[in-house]
Amino acid sequence: xxxxxxVSPVLLPALLLHALLPLLLGGCSSGQDATPRPATVAAPAPxxxxxxxxxxxxxxxxxxxxxxxxxxxxxxxxxxxxxxxxGRFPLDLVVLVxxxxxxxxxxxxxKNKFETPYRPLLDAKVPFYAALxxxxxxxxxxxxxxxxxxxxYYSLKAPHQSVxxxxxxxxxxxxxxxxxxxxxxxxxxxxxxxxxxxxxxxSSGGRHGSDxxxxxxxxxxxxxxxxxxxxxxHDHFYERIKPQHGIVHFVVGSGGRLxxxxxxxxxxxxxxxxxxxxxxxxxxxxxxxxxxxxxxxTGAIVDSGRIARRxxxxxxxxx
Amino acid sequence: xxxxxxxxxxxxxxxxxxxxxxxxxxxxAAFDARVKEYLALRDKAAADLPKLSxxxxxxxxxxxxxxxxxxxxxxxxxxxxxxxxxPDLQALVKRTVAEVLSGPDAKSVKASIMDENPGSPxxxxxxxxxTSVPLTTMPPQILxxxxxxxxxxxxxxLGPHLILLDIDADLVVDFTAGVIPx
Numbered sequence: 001x002x003x004x005x006x007v008s009p010v011l012l013p014a015l016l017l018h019a020l021l022p023l024l025l026g027g028c029s030s031g032q033d034a035t036p037r038p039a040t041v042a043a044p045a046p047x048x049x050x051x052x053x054x055x056x057x058x059x060x061x062x063x064x065x066x067x068x069x070x071x072x073x074x075x076x077x078x079x080x081x082x083x084x085x086x087g088r089f090p091l092d093l094v095v096l097v098x099x100x101x102x103x104x105x106x107x108x109x110x111k112n113k114f115e116t117p118y119r120p121l122l123d124a125k126v127p128f129y130a131a132l133x134x135x136x137x138x139x140x141x142x143x144x145x146x147x148x149x150x151x152x153y154y155s156l157k158a159p160h161q162s163v164x165x166x167x168x169x170x171x172x173x174x175x176x177x178x179x180x181x182x183x184x185x186x187x188x189x190x191x192x193x194x195x196x197x198x199x200x201x202x203s204s205g206g207r208h209g210s211d212x213x214x215x216x217x218x219x220x221x222x223x224x225x226x227x228x229x230x231x232x233x234h235d236h237f238y239e240r241i242k243p244q245h246g247i248v249h250f251v252v253g254s255g256g257r258l259x260x261x262x263x264x265x266x267x268x269x270x271x272x273x274x275x276x277x278x279x280x281x282x283x284x285x286x287x288x289x290x291x292x293x294x295x296x297x298t299g300a301i302v303d304s305g306r307i308a309r310r311x312x313x314x315x316x317x318x319x
Numbered sequence: 320x321x322x323x324x325x326x327x328x329x330x331x332x333x334x335x336x337x338x339x340x341x342x343x344x345x346x347x348a349a350f351d352a353r354v355k356e357y358l359a360l361r362d363k364a365a366a367d368l369p370k371l372s373x374x375x376x377x378x379x380x381x382x383x384x385x386x387x388x389x390x391x392x393x394x395x396x397x398x399x400x401x402x403x404x405x406p407d408l409q410a411l412v413k414r415t416v417a418e419v420l421s422g423p424d425a426k427s428v429k430a431s432i433m434d435e436n437p438g439s440p441x442x443x444x445x446x447x448x449x450t451s452v453p454l455t456t457m458p459p460q461i462l463x464x465x466x467x468x469x470x471x472x473x474x475x476x477l478g479p480h481l482i483l484l485d486i487d488a489d490l491v492v493d494f495t496a497g498v499i500p501x
Contacts, residue, residue, distance in 0.1 A: 103451050104450065104451060105377075105381070106377075106381060107376075107377040107378045107381055109377075110377035111377070134435055134453045134454045134455070134456060135453045135454075136454075137489065138473075138486035138487075138489075139380050139381075139384050139486075139487070139489070140380075142371045142372070142373060142374075142375045142379075142380050143375060143376075143377060143380055144374035144375055144376060147374075148373075149373045150371075150373045170456070171454055171455075171456050171457065172454075172456075172457050172462070172473055173457070173458075173459045173462065174459075174462050174467070174468075175459070175462065175463055175467070176467070178459065199456060208434055208435075211431060211434075211456070212424075212427040212430075212431075213424065213427055213428055213431045213458040213459060213460055214431070214456075214458070214459065216424070216459075216460075217459040
């Protein structure tokens with residue numbers, strides 16, 4: 001028997017927000033509006049306790065990691081936290097937002113900067129799926145542990161829940177890729193469509209910041225085809241962006257060398273920023289809800305929250 | 320948007336790789352022909368190399384790349400700058416890129432190209448792409464104006480120079496200097 005779902009006090013504001021957002025954004029509840037319902041996000045106020053990952057049976061459990069492949073001690077320490085998490089929250093997969101290997105890409109670099117730190121997860125058969133960043137040689141597409149199947153861009157059906165990841169190549173967004181993406185998004189019936197790529201469409205980074213050209217190209221597709229979440233990197237910190245057109249964007253470029261104090265303090269994009277330690281993101285999808293925790297090198301939860309997926313309006317009856 | 324840009328765009332978009340029945344303008348037709356020749360040369364160079372599986376070890380990936388690069392370098396011993404970007408194509412590319420860079424999005428397009436652009440390291444045709452140098456981002460608006468390339472070849476900027484890069488062999492196939500105006 002299904003247990004009745006308890007609505008936590010933290011979720012209540014989210015549900016209220018969820019109900020009100022379409023109205024606030026000029027949406028219509030009649031079902032005749034062609035605008036998909038936006039994803040909503042609820043996060044605890046700074047003083048509140050973090051929202052724990054529910055760790056439900058049958059949910060999709062995954063991690064997001066970016067800009068990590070330095071081989072430095074901090075990378076190894078963050079990897080240890082991922083291993084620890086896996087012990088109590090069995091990860092189904094890890095998605096990489098690029099800059100998987102910095103500097104040389106000799107066989108020993110693959111080992112020192114990737115295989116050794118993440119060995120416990122690899123041994124536990126947790127698959128990693130990579131997108132490439134601007135520091136990655138294109139030859140990584142053939143590397144066994146990145147599971148790219150020789151492709152610079154591809155989509156990935158999650159093993160649990162109705163979730164599909166769209167792994168994109170943002171350093172070289174040729175027209176063929178954009179055409180492919182539109183076809184894939186259009187053809188996907190998955191409840192959750194999640195984009196994973198390197199260059200953020202939204203970022204408060206002083207060094208890189210938002211890629212406006214890429215935004216011009218990708219965002220209309222994300223909006224049209226109901227992408228709920230985008231995971232990116234490039235800027236060397238963790239940032240959760242306030243929902244943009246109903247889509248929740250994360251910058252998870254915090255896996256290796258940090259850019260402390262790079263998040264613009266005056267940015268009105270930031271829902272939560274963290275640039276004082278390395279961090280990765282852990283997330284769980286169950287039904288229409290994603291719960292996320294950003295976890296630092298010391299194991300602290302530095303951000304958490306819930307996201308409700310974007311929903312298409314019901315199709316109009318014909319005739 | 321300038322008429323020159325539209326003409327240039329139309330000309331470049333007419334590249335044989337694009338879906339168009341119209342004959343490509345001569346500079347692009349010549350470029351496409353050179354690209355086809357290069358692919359044939361590369362296929363021949365790779366013919367008896369062990370094939371990479373889609374789950375290769377780093378040793379296999381690196382070994383394959385180095386062997387392919389060595390064979391292509393030998394086969395293209397006399398390669399010179401301009402073999403692919405002939406003067407007519409250079410002029411066309413510079414004109415169309417300049418149009419994009421003077422349009423309404425000029426600032427953000429240029430910012431995107433120059434983001435982690437490593438400047439101008441020494442460039443040589445038929446040599447490896449500089450080790451440890453990041454790849455610049457190619458804005459979709461620029462890629463949309465350049466002749467489409469087959470799988471395995473890409474354009475990149477290094478400083479203001481436009482490079483034609485073999486991504487499987489990590490070799491600079493050709494380059495044309497000073498495409499980004501100062």
